[in-house]
Amino acid sequence: MKNYELALIINPDLASRFNPYKEHLESVLSELDFKNIYCENVGIRELAYPIKEFTKGHYLIYQLEGNPPKIADLENKLKYDNSVLRHLLITIDELSSSDSFLTQDTRDSKKLAEEKAHEAKLKNETSINADSDTQIKDNSKSTQLKETEENDNDEATENNNTKDES
Amino acid sequence: MSTEIPTNFNYKDIKILKQFLTETGKIIPARVSGLSAQQQRKVTKAIKVARFLALIPYTDKQSRV
Structure with missing residues (x-):
């Protein structure tokens, strides 16, 4: 054997x-x-x-x-x-x-890919929001969001950035 | 350069093997990597097996076809 x-x-x-x-x-x-x-x-x-x-x-x-x-x-x-x-x-x-390390690596890369896809989705949604003419409403929304949740903070800052550009 | 050098190199530990590759996928020579002759032989063998199993590219030219 x-x-x-x-x-x-x-x-x-x-x-x-x-x-x-x-x-x-x-x-x-x-x-x-x-x-x-x-x-x-x-x-x-x-x-x-x-x-x-x-x-x-x-x-x-x-x-x-x-x-x-x-x-x-x-x-x-x-x-x-x-x-x-x-x-x-x-x-x-x-x-x-x-x-072995391989299994761990494939799992990690899979997770990364999923997260990236998720982020891209979120970005698309926020950019659509920023594009619409109700930017002022968005701003007031973002200040509310800042107080409530941390996760939404990213969204809010992004909205602010787009506003600065315009 | 590398933090940990194992006594036995395995083709599955591609993270370790990638330390001994250039950006284009070539094996770094022992005189540069500072490995002993014995270690260099083991790394080379493991890299070549990993290449055969498409875990590591032979060259960066074929990766984006």
């Missing part, structure tokens, strides 16, 4: 078919007598460069225990699997049973 780490980049467009596909993968692994110690589901990440015209990929990292003669079979199966964009099978000294 040897310790292996199998990293896979899977087609990101599987969506609802992903879970059945993952089960299929795991059944292939167990057929070839690979013991699945841990599966790190990293999630969909932006690829550093396009692979097979995909700009995103679903990363999976398996920690496996298996026998060397079966490696060729596994490589062959992965090679002819159209859903696998890229695979890497390496031997490692010690199996880990926790998520």
Whole structure:
């Protein structure tokens, strides 16, 4: 028995078919007598460069225990699997049973992207408000808001800025 | 330059690996990064694996296609 780490980049467009596909993968692994110690589901990440015209990929990292003669079979199966964009099978000294930095990183970047989208939305709304001719009303509103909530402070200052420009 | 240099470099710790890349994605030579020969070999290997898995670009030219 040897310790292996199998990293896979899977087609990101599987969506609802992903879970059945993952089960299929795991059944292939167990057929070839690979013991699945841990599966790190990293999630969909932006690829550093396009692979097979995909700009995103679903990363999976398996920690496996298996026998060397079966490696060729596994490589062959992965090679002819159209859903696998890229695979890497390496031997490692010690199996880990926790998520690596990658999972954390993808979560963080996902959150950042969501926050950015949210901010952009807010900005659009405020700019629309500022554009309308009821700027005086906005001003009085903003002074009220200042007293009530901190979050809305940003909005209010933005309104003031636009007023200064005009 | 870097705060922590691990004894073993892993291709998954791209934050650490990026410290040893130039802006264009080249590997910084040991004479510049100040790593020992052994460390430099390990970093290089980890970076090349990370590149293969599209975690790190080979060059900045291909990233914006």
